[in-house]
Amino acid sequence: MSEELKLSILNKLESENSIADTKTAFVDVSPETILGALKSLESQEKVNYKTLTTEFWTIEAEGQDQIDNGSYEARIFYAVPAGEEGITIAELNSKYGKVANLGQGKAFQNKWVKKNGSSIVRLVDSIVDQIKADLEVVQATGTHPNTNVIRDLKRRSLIKQNKVLSYSVSKGANFSTELRKQATDLTVEMLQSGAWKKAEFKKFNFDSLGVNPSGGHLHPLMKVREEFRQIFFDTGFEEMPTNEFVVSSFWNFDALFVPQQHAARDLQDTFFLKEPAVATELPEFWETVKDVHEKGGYGSIGYRYPWSQEEAKKLVLRTHTTAVSSQMLYKLAQEPYRPAKYFSIDRVYRNEAVDATHLAEFHQVEGIIADKNMSLGSLIAFMDRFFQKMGITKLRFKPAYNPYTEPSLEIFSWHEGLNTWVEIGNSGMFRPEMLRPLGLEEGVQVAGFGLSLERPTMIKYGVDNIRALVGHKVDLGMVETNPACRLDKKMGKEVFQSAV
Ligand code: PHE
Structure with missing residues (x-):
């Protein structure tokens, strides 16, 4: 907006006290330009203005033809x-x-x-030729003294009505001929120098429209999740439905042959629900599960403790996605036998002390394979291939313990930077004590593995505190500007934290 125009409006007001009509005072300036200057001056209370509407008539093409060539x-x-x-x-x-x-x-x-x-x-x-004469009057003056003539010319579509906006202007409460730049922000410098005392501040315009958001953005966790999903789909896995975060202890623990006295069931590790606290019923094969816990079977002597239905009914926030795998394997067992590969990537909950690398809520990446004649070698071969897709080639497996797998293997990978082996996940062959009660026939083995989604994401995006990735301290700018994730060869081998 031209400062010159604003100044000349102020100067005119100074010398003439008011401007009756900007249309005549500023002949060559468009009404839009005038309005812009007036709005800006008004916001500083230098002027007040009123809108004037002037109607006038202009000659249409046919009217012009009659002026030029006669009616x-x-x-x-x-x-x-x-x-x-x-x-x-x-x-x-x-x-x-x-x-x-x-x-x-x-x-x-x-x-x-x-x-x-x-x-x-x-x-x-x-x-x-009265018509031609009348048209010439309209052309010269914008109107005609005889309203009947106007009506007639309009009816014959020889003239058209137009409007111009102009403004009458008077001095405002803060009138002066001096134009000062208005400050939009109170700055440190202004506070230090005392300039704020004299500064004129631009008023907030509460009517202005906000800036349009440029679009949504995927959270880094979701980008990495997508990458993992693609690897699973590429290798023929089906995705498990993981939309139920609350499950019974039965599915989370008992069906997985986790004894009811296991430390992980303790309040310290598991979130139990208060309301409702228990599931209304257990799946019909609960007695088979009870038997295997109490007495064993399938070559096992069991845990030899009195198994409690009440304990199994307790509702929990699932502590691992294996609570979904157990239900999927049960469903699979209801159908005629077929080999299956299932995966899921979703949230799990653990009542853990929150620190830079642990939250009470995180994501697990889990894969299970059900097939006949599988051995530990099949599991290791599969994991070799799976991790290779992520650029991880040097793997080692260390015997570990899981109540539901035997053997169980912690997965380690060689970290070039740290020059050491780091744990990246946990895996194993599901035990017959778990599989047979679910109904899977003799000879069907199931291999499984799990890792966390947060760990690779943190490494990938250079985030060293999990709270910068999840929760209210997340910098939305980071979410917006980070590119789509590619799991590449350089990605650290420490990326894959054990899911246990
Ligand atoms: N459920 C295990 C965990 O929470 C991961 C796992 C899945 C291990 C499947 C073995 C087989 O860490």
Whole structure:
């Protein structure tokens, strides 16, 4: 907005006290430009203004044609030669076409011409072309003193109404001819120098529209999750439905042959629900599970303790996605046998002390494979291939313990930077004590493994505190600007934390 225009408005007000109409005071400036200057001056209370609307008439194309060449009726009159002969109607029509059509009626009405047989002859010697004269008045003044004329010209579509906006301006409460730049922010410098005392601050415009958000952005965790999903899909896995975060202890523990006295069930590790606290019923095969816990079977002697239904009914926030795997394996066992590969990537909950690398809520990446004649070698071969897809080639497996797998293997990978082996996940062959009660037939083995999603994501995005990745301290700018994730060869081998 031109400062010059604002200054000349202020100067005019200074010398003349008010501006009656900006249309005449600033002839060459468009109403939009004037309005912009006035709004800015008004926000500083330097001026007040009112909008004036002026209506005026302009000449349409057909009107202009009649100003230039005479009205249609006048042109007809001049087309008829003086004298008895006149002109035949046929000749008039063929020579004057549209003008003859439109002008004849008016020329008759005005008694300028008349019909004589098949000819038209003049009735008068000369005429005054009033339409042309009226149009010239409108063109010169924007209107006509006779409102009937305006109405008639408008009806004939020779003129059109227009509006201009202009403004009357008076001095505002803060009137001065000095234009100062208004401050938009209170800055440290202003506070230190004391400049804030004299500064003029730009008013907030509460009517202005906000900046449009440029679009949504995927959280880094979701980007890495997507990458993992693709690897699973590429290797023929089906995704498990993991939308139930609350499960019974039965599915989370008992069906997995986790004894009811296991430390992980303790309040310290597991979130139990208060309301509702228990599941209404257990799946029909609960007695088979009870038996295997109490007495064993399938080559096992069991845990030899009294198994409690009440304990199994307790509802928990699932502590691992294996609570979903157990249900999926049960479903699988209900169908005629087929090999299956399932995966899931979703949230789990553990009542842990929260620190830089642990939250009470995190994501597990889990894969299970059900097939016949599988050995520990099959599991290791599969993991070799799976991790290779992520650029991780040097793997080692260390015997470990899980209540539901035997053997169980912690997965280690060689970290080039740290020059050491780091644990990246946990895996194993599910025990018959778990699989047979679910209904999976003799000879069907299931291999499984799990890792966390947070760990690789933190490494990938250079985040060293999990709270910068999840929770209320997340920098949305980071979410917005980080590119889509690619699991590449350079990705640290410490990336994959054990899911246990
Ligand atoms: N459920 C295990 C965990 O929470 C991971 C796992 C899944 C281990 C499947 C073996 C087989 O860490």
